[in-house]
Structure formats: C-alpha cells, structure tokens
Amino acid sequence: MPQSRTLFGRPGETDLVAVDRALAEFRAARPVLLRHGSELALALSAELAEADLAVRLESLSAGNTRLVLSSARLRRLGAKGRAETGILAMPTIDLARVETLALKLDARVDAPVGPAGALDNAALELARLSLVLPAVILVPVQAAQVAGEPLIEVSIDAVNGYRAAQVARLAIVGRAPVPLEGAPDTEFVVFRGGEGLRDQVAIIVGKPDLSTAVPVRLHSACLTGDLFGSLKCDCGDQLRETVQWMAENEGGILLYLDQEGRGNGISNKMRAYKLQSQGWDTYDADEVLGFDLDQRHFDFAAAMLKQLGVSSVTALTNNPLKVGAIKAAGLEVAATQRVLGRPNVHNVRYLASKRDRAGHFIDMDALMARAAPKD
Template identity: 60%
Template sequence: MTELLTNLGDAPDQVMVERAIAEFRNARPVMIKGAYGSVLVIGIEDIGLRQAAYLDALAQGAARLVLPAARLRTLGLDSRKAGYFPLISIDIARIALLAVNPEAKADTPVEAAGEADENALELARLSLVLPAVLVLPLNEQTVIADDVVTIESDLLHKYRKTAMTKARLISRAPVPLDKAGKSEFVVFRGGEGMRDQVAIIVGEPDLSQPVYVRLHSACLTGDLFGSLKCDCGDQLRATVQWMAENEGGILLYLDQEGRGNGIANKIRAYRLQAEGYDTYAADEVLGFDLDQRHFEFAAEMLKQLGVSKVRILTNNPVKIEALQKSGLDVVSDERVLGRLTDENKSYLATKRDKAGHLLDYDSFATCAPRKD
C-alpha cells in the first residue's frame, strides 16, 4: 500500500495520519505505536455501554483516562501538563464526570502523562473532538482486529509541522458580492484538518504594494445567522465593504470554527457560557487552552497569491505575530470593530482582558477598520 501511495504522488505518512483522524473522529479506536510500545486510543465522546464492556475486557484493568492540563485545572488540580487517571474499570459515568462535568473535582490523584498519552491527545485535537481520551496499553499477546488503523507516533507531530502548513490552490472564479461587486473567490486545500480554505480578493489590490488583509476564522453562528454573542459577522461584512470602498484587499476565510476547536465544541462552550462561564473559562472546562488556531497556512495562501507586504486588519496580536514569523512584511496593523451589544460586551471584554485583543470601547460606534 505504501508503494501504491508513493507511486500515485501522495505522501504515505500524511495519508495514514488522515485515516487515523477520520477513524478517531468517528469514535473508532486507533492503535498508536512508539518507543513505549503500542496503545489503543479512543475518544470518550461516543462510548456506549457495549463499547465500554469490550474495552474493559481488552484493557484488563490497565486503561487510563487522559486529560489535558486545562481540564485538570478545572478539576482543582495544579497542573501545567496533561495527566491521566488510572481506571480499574471503564465506568462511563465516572469518565463523564471527570472529562466534562463543569462542577466536578478530582476524586483520585492524577498521574503525569507520558508520550503515549500526549500522542493520544494530539490525535483528539487534530480530530476536533473533546480532548479526553481512553488509552489502553497493549502487549504482544493482545489480539487486535485487522481493520483497526495503526499509526506511528512520530507521524502525528510531523503532520502538524508539515502538512498543516501547506495550502494548494484548487479553483477560482469571480463572485460579485453585496457592496463589493468585483470580487474573486480563490479556494485552497490545506491547513487545519486539510480542509478547504477561501481567499476573497476584493476589488483590484495592487500586489506590488502593501495589501490590506484580514484573517477571518469561520463563525457559523455569527457570520451566517447573525448571532449577537460575538462581533464576527459585523467584522466580516464591514471588512469586505471597506476594502471595496478603498484600495481593495484580501480576506482569508479560514475553516477554524470556535478558535480551532470545531463547531461541536463551540456549541458545548456556548452551553457553559449560558451557565455563567466566560468564553475562555468555558473552553478550559472542555480541556482547551486559550486558542488552538494556527496561521502558517494562511501566510502560505497569501504568498501563493503574490502578496509579500500586508496591512493586516485585526484586533488579535497573535495573527500579527504569525504573519511576521511566516516571513511576510507586516507594514501596519489596523482595528476592525463590531457593534457593542448587551449580548457580546462581556465576551469582548474577556477577549481584551484575557487574550490581549486590541479593543477600544470608545470606537464601537463604527464597524469599519480604523488605525490606532
């Protein structure tokens, strides 16, 4: 099979990781091999009683529940690294309590995560599922079905460093937009999860000069449905209109819903926000750190479009730094402010205070990009 993939022009290592991601995302176990031996890993999201009984018999009392540091902190543990709870038996109720219950506290000591555990969490993150994983150590006598996908541990980390930084231009066509009649959509494949990413070229920007650019992470609730919980929809539409009325520009619409956590986890976080958690505290309960997004592939998209100098339209200093580190010349950074509403003011204040977003509340009367 490796020879076939190579002859077809595909990188076999990348293919194996993507197969593992697909299996894990669909609640099927994956075997990861490393210097530590072999482990069977499966996310906790969709484990039922029948699966738990089978895994319990397979584990023979050696299973463990692996959780990231963010979740361990919400369990009342002073943890800077991932850890695991040994499981004498795979008790679904106890697992759910430790993994997702916002009021839970640790009921037993946590053990420091090893390399196998970190690999399992990395696969969960790449799969956009909850970062809470059952890990079952295997011995040479353990019989595993032939259809279980097996992957070498080092491929997971290579995948994030290589495949996720790449983007390949797939298609492009003119698409006139409301308040931006002359626009072109350019579709790339790559980045987070090797999904499709879109560059919208508004007007006719002069690519030999610094180009106005916005990196806009997809927000289904705000961009499409006009959610009042955020300012994403305002930022999206205002930026496109502003570019059309000025020198043109490029808006990158990136498939990074929920700060890179995926739509399912974003809605889980919204439920917690409805119970009083702020946007980052809700993510931490689910096991996520401040922001899971990466922007190297966005810089690659711009380079393939012929952009080398940018005037970035953003409130997020992380995006500015990411483009600079990727070799683009960031000539200026300018703000994009949406409406301040009763529903989003706490969210925006939290972004400013916890993540350092560059928000100026005196200027919330306008949605248009502006300079400091």
C-alpha cells in the same frame, strides 16, 4: 538508496494517509492504534465511548487503562497550577467516571494526576484534530492482543507532524469571480489542505497591489455570526465591514479559515455557548471543556498568502496572536489596523473578555461611541 514507494506515495505521504484514516475512525467512536517505537496503545474518544466497546477494551487492559486530560481541564478539576497534560489511572473502564471527569461542571480530581507520556500527548492531538473534546481513554496493549483486528495503526510522529505536513501540501484547487454586494470585483480562491480535510478560501477584493503592503484579514469561520447574524459576537460585522472597506480602498485579501469556535469546532462551540448562557465567561467556558485560550493555527494562512504572491501585509485585526503568526511565518507586517464590530447587550462581555483575557486591541469606549444613537 531511493525510498520505497507504495500506491499512496513515499513514507511521508503514507503517514498523511494513516492520520486521515485515523481521524475518521476516532470521530466514528472507534479505537485507533497508536505506536511509539515498541509501545502500542488503543486511543478512544472519551466523549464518544460506548458501553459495549468499553467492555471489550477492558478485557485487553489488565488494569492499565488511563484517562488523558488536557492541562486546561485538569485545572478545572482542581489540579491547581497544572501546565501540562496529565493522566488519571483507570483500573476499570468506568464510563460514568469518564463522563464526570471529562464533562461535569462540578467534578474534581478523584485520584493522583500522573505525568503524560508521548503516547498520551499524541492521543490528545488526535482528539484536537478530530474536533472532539480533548479527553482520551488510552489502553496499552501488546501486538498479539490486537492481531487480526481491523484497526487503523498510526505512529505518534505521524500524528504530531500532521499539521505541518498539511501546510506543505496546501494547494489551490479552484478560483472564480464571485461578485458580492458592495464589492462586485471579487475573486474566490479555494485551497485544499491546511487543517485536516477541510478547504480554505481566499477572497480577493478588487485589485490589491502585491508590490506594497496588502490589506489582509485572517477571518475564522463563524457560522452563527457570519451567516445568521448572531448577537453574541462581532464576527459578522468584522467580515462584512472588512470586505466593504477593501472594496472602497483599492482592494485587499480576506482569508476565510475553517477554524470554527477558536479552532474547537462547532459542537464544542455550542457547548461553550450553553455554558455562557449560564453565566460563564467565554474563555472560562472553553477551559471547562478542556481548551486553552485559543486552539487556532495560522501557519497555513501565511502559506496561502505566499502562494497568492503576498510578502508584506497591513493586518486588519485586533488579535496580536494573528500578527505574531504572520511574522513568524516570514511575512512582513508593515502596519496593523483595527476592525470594529458593533457592541450590544449580548456581546459586550465577550468583547471585554477578548480585550482583558486574550490581549485583543479593543477600545471599548470607541465601540460604545460607535453604537450610540446619532443625533
């Protein structure tokens, strides 16, 4: 029997529409109705919650509201050894308590941490997709309580399957030659999909030979480093020097991926930067905010390469996570090649942390030698 169809397509396609709408609602500080079988719960971003809405939600909660927090944030709150998402009971929706548990540096768990269920984990995934803090107020409700409310309802299966569905829909929507300084023979290819409603870009430098291992760099967008030349990271150096190297060495492909701040978004990146200015290590700063070492996904990057006809790559990266992701997606990694930036007083701790905490292949001696003044 053929599947039913609506204006928005078949059921799998309507799931995407529902999540797209849910993300817009969630980022606008409005609750989203999550469904898991017969279970229903209203999910609201903890960082965006407003007092008047909290009062209305509390009238529905019957004392069963809970705060869902990531394992990283719970570890920072003193739940030692926590490896999974957890929940804290909220007899009342106390926004001061929510702010403390979700954001305050000196906060500690103030109640037993319970295990998260399917609704809780889906709520955190909704927060991550929305690029807000991974902290969610979850209010279990009955269908009759919210009947007639203008809520967006979405199943947890749709939320959990959203990233993979976006990869499957990845498509080229535009391409054109864009001559660059030092690399005049360059083409930009724009893909739609991969991560929510954002576009991704492949920069094809020169005429790389697709029958051999193509030099490829997966480069996550960094507004501060790429555009403004921030001294806090080496991203801008890696971007420009990779393009220059490709132009001088028979071409290559740079994928410019919209995954700012290791996938946490620009607002959370700035929060982490503020913590770093107070002495926190880059990864500790992210953990304070509730994020693990790296929130990025690279399956859609591999899909972009496949659509461009690439089957084997020389990976221009210091990050083993990227190498593993390319291999896991079915592409051959014929070789790897380091991409050096320039160390300075502002980024040397950051570079050392990437080496020591995330296993990046960074030779600090070679970097310092590169930065030393030439005779």
